Every structure is written in C-alpha cells, then in structure tokens.
Amino acid sequence: MTVVLAPASGRPPLRDRLSDLVVGRPKVLALVLLAPPLLWLGVVYVGSLAALLAQSFFSIDEFTGLVVREFTLRTYGELFAPANFDIIRRTVLMAAAVTLACGVIAFPVAWYAARYARGRVKAAFYLAVMLPLWSSYLVRVYAWKLILAKEGVITYAAAATGLTPVLDRVLAIPGLGGPSLSVSTLGTFIVFVYLWLPFMILPLQAALERVPRSVLEASADLGAEPRRTFRHVVLPLALPGLAAGSIFTFSLTLGDYIAPQIVGTSTYYLGQVVYVQQGTAGNIPLAAAFSVVPIVIMGLYLMVAKRLGAFDAM
Amino acid sequence: MRPLDHARLVAETASMTTAVRFSGVSRHFGPVKAVDDVDLEIQPGEFFAMLGPSGSGKTTCLRLIAGFEQPTAGAIEIFGRHVEGVPPYRRAVNTVFQDYALFPHMTVLDNVAYGLMIRGIARKERRALAEEMLALVRLPGYGYRRPAQLSGGQRQRVALARALVNEPKVLLLDEPLGALDLKLRGEMQTELKALQARLGITFVFVTHDQTEALAMADRVAVFNAGRVIQVGPPEEIYERPRTRFVADFVGGANVLEPDVAARLGLPRGPHALRAEKLRLVAAGDAPGGPFGTVIDADYQGATRRYRIAFEGSHLASVLPAGEAVFRVGDPVALAVPPGAATRLDG
Numbered sequence: 001m002t003v004v005l006a007p008a009s010g011r012p013p014l015r016d017r018l019s020d021l022v023v024g025r026p027k028v029l030a031l032v033l034l035a036p037p038l039l040w041l042g043v044v045y046v047g048s049l050a051a052l053l054a055q056s057f058f059s060i061d062e063f064t065g066l067v068v069r070e071f072t073l074r075t076y077g078e079l080f081a082p083a084n085f086d087i088i089r090r091t092v093l094m095a096a097a098v099t100l101a102c103g104v105i106a107f108p109v110a111w112y113a114a115r116y117a118r119g120r121v122k123a124a125f126y127l128a129v130m131l132p133l134w135s136s137y138l139v140r141v142y143a144w145k146l147i148l149a150k151e152g153v154i155t156y157a158a159a160a161t162g163l164t165p166v167l168d169r170v171l172a173i174p175g176l177g178g179p180s181l182s183v184s185t186l187g188t189f190i191v192f193v194y195l196w197l198p199f200m201i202l203p204l205q206a207a208l209e210r211v212p213r214s215v216l217e218a219s220a221d222l223g224a225e226p227r228r229t230f231r232h233v234v235l236p237l238a239l240p241g242l243a244a245g246s247i248f249t250f251s252l253t254l255g256d257y258i259a260p261q262i263v264g265t266s267t268y269y270l271g272q273v274v275y276v277q278q279g280t281a282g283n284i285p286l287a288a289a290f291s292v293v294p295i296v297i298m299g300l301y302l303m304v305a306k307r308l309g310a311f312d313a314m
Numbered sequence: 315m316r317p318l319d320h321a322r323l324v325a326e327t328a329s330m331t332t333a334v335r336f337s338g339v340s341r342h343f344g345p346v347k348a349v350d351d352v353d354l355e356i357q358p359g360e361f362f363a364m365l366g367p368s369g370s371g372k373t374t375c376l377r378l379i380a381g382f383e384q385p386t387a388g389a390i391e392i393f394g395r396h397v398e399g400v401p402p403y404r405r406a407v408n409t410v411f412q413d414y415a416l417f418p419h420m421t422v423l424d425n426v427a428y429g430l431m432i433r434g435i436a437r438k439e440r441r442a443l444a445e446e447m448l449a450l451v452r453l454p455g456y457g458y459r460r461p462a463q464l465s466g467g468q469r470q471r472v473a474l475a476r477a478l479v480n481e482p483k484v485l486l487l488d489e490p491l492g493a494l495d496l497k498l499r500g501e502m503q504t505e506l507k508a509l510q511a512r513l514g515i516t517f518v519f520v521t522h523d524q525t526e527a528l529a530m531a532d533r534v535a536v537f538n539a540g541r542v543i544q545v546g547p548p549e550e551i552y553e554r555p556r557t558r559f560v561a562d563f564v565g566g567a568n569v570l571e572p573d574v575a576a577r578l579g580l581p582r583g584p585h586a587l588r589a590e591k592l593r594l595v596a597a598g599d600a601p602g603g604p605f606g607t608v609i610d611a612d613y614q615g616a617t618r619r620y621r622i623a624f625e626g627s628h629l630a631s632v633l634p635a636g637e638a639v640f641r642v643g644d645p646v647a648l649a650v651p652p653g654a655a656t657r658l659d660g
Contacts, residue, residue, distance in 0.1 A: 219417075222432060224428075237419055
C-alpha cells in the first residue's frame with residue numbers, strides 16, 4: 001500500500017498557498033493581523049485628535065462668529081481668563097476628589113475579592129461590580145437624582161432616623177452643599193464616585209490578585225505588623241492597579257458633561273464647556289482648546305505617577 | 315549588641331534545653347487532620363529535617379512554628395516560651411519560603427534589609443549589615459539588582475540572607491531546594507550545611523526528598539498522614555526503619571511480609587531489607603535456594619538494579635555493576651546476610 005502525502009499533480013489550493021505565505025514569516029503574519037486595527041487607530045483615532053489639536057490653534061472672529069484659519073495662541077490664552085480657569089480648577093479638584101474616594105472605597109472591596117472570594121462568591125463579586133454597567137448611564141444618573149432629591153429617599157431616611165439636623169448641617173457647608181443633595185456639589189461628587197467605582201475596583205483587584213500570599217507572610221515573618229506590611233508591601237504592589245484605576249476615574253470625571261448637568265449646581269465642568277462651546281456657542285476653537293486640557297492634565301498626571309514609581313512593580 | 319555575633323547567640327541559646335517543643339499538637343482544617351497529635355523536640359543548634367510525602371503535615375508543622383498557623387490543640391514552645399496565639403511578627407524565627415517570596419518591588423539589598431528596617435535600624439547600618447549578609451551567601455555586589463534579574467539559585471540565597479540577617483533563633487526552610495536543578499541542588503546542600511555549622515543556628519528543614527534529608531540533617535522526623543512516624547539520626551532512619559511506611563518512603567527498601575521473610579530464613583514478623591543488602595547468587599552456585607527469577611534488570615552505571623519475582627512478591631536488589639551479571643528470566647538464589655534485615659513494628 002502506498003501513502004499519498006501530497007496531491008499527485010497540480011498546485012495546492014489558494015487557501016493553502018496563503019497559509020504557506022505567512023507560516024514561518026512572523027513579521028508578515030503580524031503585519032496582516034495588525035493592519036486593520038492600525039489603520040483604524042491611525043486614521044479615525046489619531047487623525048481626529050490631530051484635527052482637534054489643529055482647531056485649537058485657530059480663533060473665532062468675534063463679529064462674524066466664523067473660524068479664522070490662522071495660527072494663533074489666543075484661544076489658549078482665553079483658557080486662563082478667570083471664568084474659564086475657574087472651571088478647569090473646579091473640574092480638576094472634583095476629579096482628584098473622586099479618584100481619592102474611589103481608591104479608598106475600592107481597596108477593601110478589591111482586597112476581599114482578590115484574597116478571600118472563591119468560586120461562586122467571586123462570580124457574584126464580578127456580577128455586582130459589572131451589573132451597573134449593563135444599564136444605561138443616563139438612567140442611573142437620573143436614579144441618583146431621585147435618591148438625592150429633597151423628596152428623595154435620603155431626606156426621608158434622615159427624617160425617619162432623626163438625622164435631619166446632620167443632613168442640614170452637611171448641606172449648609174459652603175461650596176459643597178445646597179438646597180438639597182441633588183443640586184449640590186456633594187451630590188455631583190457622590191454620583192461621580194458611584195459611576196466610576198467599577199473602573200477602580202477591577203484593575204485594583206487584578207493587581208492585588210497577583211500578590212502571592214507568601215510575600216505577605218514573608219513580611220510578617222520578618223517582623224512587620226499588618227499595618228506595616230500594608231505600607232511597605234501591599235500598597236507598593238497595588239500601586240500599578242491604583243494608577244490604572246485612577247487614570248479611568250480621573251479622566252472620566254474630567255471629560256463627563258452629563259452627570260453634573262443632571263445632579264449638581266448650575267456651575268460648569270470641563271466637559272459641559274466643551275459641549276456648550278462647540279454646540280450652542282459655535283466656538284469650535286475654544287471647545288478644542290478646552291478638550292486639550294484633560295489630555296495635558298492626564299499627561300502630567302502619568303509623568304508624576306511614573307516619577308513616584310507607580311509602575312515599578314508592573 | 316554586635317548585630318552578627320552568632321557565636322554569642324548560640325552560647326546563649328544552647329544553655330536552654332529545647333529549641334522547639336511540640337506537645338500533643340494538632341492542626342485540623344475542618345475534618346482534615348493536617349497535623350494530628352504530634353510530639354517533637356528539636357535541640358538548639360540542630361539541623362532538623364521534617365520528611366514526608368505531600369500532605370503528610372510537615373509543612374503545616376513548619377507553619378505552626380513560624381506562626382502562620384495556630385494549633386487546634388496542644389502546646390508549642392520556642393526556647394521555653396509558649397507561642398500559642400503569638401503572631402509571626404512577634405516570633406524569633408525566620409523562614410525561607412519555598413517560592414522565596416522576595417519582594418518584587420525592592421532591590422535585593424532592600425529585601426535583605428527589610429527585617430532590620432522594620433526593627434528601626436538606621437538606613438546606613440542596615441545596608442552595611444545586608445551587604446555583609448549578601449557576602450556571606452556569596453552574592454556580594456548584587457544588592458542593587460531586582461529579584462527578577464536573578465537566577466533561581468541566587469534568589470534562594472537572597473531569601474536565605476534576608477532571613478539570617480535577623481539572627482533568628484530558629485531558621486525554617488520550606489523545601490528550599492525544590493525549585494533548583496539537580497546540580498545546583500547538590501551545591502546548595504553542601505553550602506547550607508556548611509552555613510548551618512558555621513552559624514550554629516537551629517535549622518528546621520522541610521523536604522519530601524529523602525536523600526536530601528539524609529544528606530543534610532542531624533536528625534530526621536518522618537511524617538505521614540499528619541503524624542510523626544519515626545524520629546532519629548539519618549543512619550537510624552535508613553538502617554532501622556520502624557514501620558512499612560518509613561522503610562518504603564526512605565530509600566525504597568523491600569518490605570518483606572511475614573511469610574516471605576520466613577522463606578528467606580528471617581525470624582517471625584514483617585521485615586525491611588535494603589535493596590543493596592539483598593544478595594543474588596547464580597542458581598547453580600547455591601543449590602539450597604531459596605530461588606527467585608529475574609524479571610527486570612537495569613544498568614545504572616556504578617550499579618545494576620534487579621527486580622526479582624519471589625514467592626508471589628517482587629523484591630529489588632542493587633548490586634555493584636562489576637559483580638555477576640544476570641539476565642531477565644535467569645533463576646537466582648537469594649541470600650540475606652545476618653543482621654541485614656530490620657524487624658518492623660507494623
């Protein structure tokens with residue numbers, strides 16, 4: 001009996017010849033696989049960013065309202081006008097506060113999920129963290145408006161437990177409070193923390209999961225009480241996760257323009273200004289300049305984080 | 315106190331009676347009796363091995379000494395001090411972990427100096443001590459590398475230095491050589507033994523490798539199913555195993571059931587017989603028997619290993635390669651020299 005290893009005659013089919021082309025040529029294979037996403041990223045993503053950047057160097061003619069397509073730094077100068085700079089400062093402060101709060105709230109949750117939860121409990125954890133992301137962002141923000149409203153469940157609960165004076169005291173804090181939580185800066189903060197918390201929990205949990213138990217035991221073995229193990233071992237090893245999470249919470253807060261519109265005072269945040277400038281006001285160059293602000297802030301943020309060694313344990 | 319004055323430390327501790335004492339110690343995890351009613355005494359300055367298969371309770375015993383586990387019952391003393399309920403960070407013992415557990419975000423030097431930093435020793439002084447320790451484990455000048463840049467053997471030395479720099483009264487080693495290749499393992503065995511002799515610190519060493527335990531330890535405790543089966547010097551464990559388990563686990567001796575033992579001319583009861591003590595003679599040269607049949611023959615360089623079918627059981631015999639050569643199927647006469655077999659308790 002003879003064994004036929006290859007077709008006796010003729011060329012192999014096209015599909016096989018295409019396979020032959022990439023097998024053993026890893027560079028060709030990588031190019032074929034990467035070309036579509038690279039084209040998408042290059043044209044649609046980087047391209048639009050470049051267009052944005054270019055717009056920010058134009059200015060608007062104040063009489064005609066038309067864009068003057070000449071290079072100028074005047075639009076950037078406008079960012080430093082007191083009213084505009086105030087918006088930037090308020091947004092950055094809010095983003096920083098939201099990031100800090102998310103980190104503090106997420107840590108114990110992520111720690112529990114990484115070190116103790118197993119099997120079903122772990123599945124339930126993922127579900128609980130992800131579940132809010134399944135429903136519309138708008139619905140959730142409106143839900144919070146109802147929760148925080150003067151007629152809402154928090155006011156009701158405060159009254160039922162006799163905590164109304166406490167709530168009033170909180171609402172009386174200048175700069176944070178207001179007539180009710182739903183129209184206060186504190187309300188905006190609460191909604192932001194709620195919205196972005198999953199984006200902090202998940203990377204933090206992933207980072208903590210990678211810390212072997214033996215490393216924590218080694219720290220205890222070498223004389224460190226739990227507090228110092230946390231300070232010298234857990235925190236530095238969690239830092240890449242905290243950094244990744246904070247990039248989400250920080251940049252998402254910087255760019256959001258819907259939540260503060262629904263829950264909060266009537267003062268603007270960065271995203272809202274971009275929205276208003278490019279829409280109602282039709283000042284595309286100023287909108288573009290405002291959009292560059294979060295990019296620059298995130299760039300600085302990452303530089304500082306790297307300088308502080310946030311990515312050393314990656 | 316001079317930080318590395320080990321001689322004085324040893325002199326201090328040697329005057330006390332026992333380094334580690336277990337009295338009726340149990341550690342149960344639900345229905346699982348990981349450690350079950352164990353009594354142990356480890357002497358100061360001793361190189362003590364805890365030997366057993368995985369799941370035999372040896373590692374749990376080590377973790378009980380370190381403080382990572384608390385006993386369900388019984389008492390543990392370290393140099394006369396009761397340590398039940400004492401957390402790991404308040405015990406004068408240090409551990410070399412199986413996976414080394416080096417801190418990945420620190421340099422080698424900071425790893426070694428960690429315990430000193432926790433104790434509040436000034437940066438300059440602790441760095442000098444850590445350097446000194448790195449030199450002791452033959453890694454001078456490696457201080458500014460990261461653990462990830464080191465080989466397995468080097469990491470293990472760092473783990474050793476990190477533990478020893480704290481001058482522990484007892485050093486615990488959890489399968490420290492398990493992750494190393496064969497050649498490196500041999501070198502580290504010699505090195506560890508020399509280091510222990512030089513420092514005089516009590517070493518408690520967990521391993522599942524009987525050759526390692528026999529080669530390194532002053533005394534060996536053989537564990538099985540959460541209990542200590544036999545404790546003694548390596549020679550005693552090897553030459554005079556008390557149970558079938560010890561005979562089989564330590565060096566794979568032939569376990570002779572009473573009827574087989576009787577056919578080989580041994581007294582009543584089960585016996586252990588080392589493979590190298592079972593002599594084989596060509597059937598024609600020993601007409602009296604007893605006879606068996608060679609069913610397997612392996613050439614191993616210096617020796618030849620035979621498997622013999624005898625009275626319904628299989629026996630192993632290891633002979634110097636230069637002696638008479640048998641082939642599979644050859645009838646052979648079996649001879650047990652006087653005193654070669656050990657009576658087993660059960």
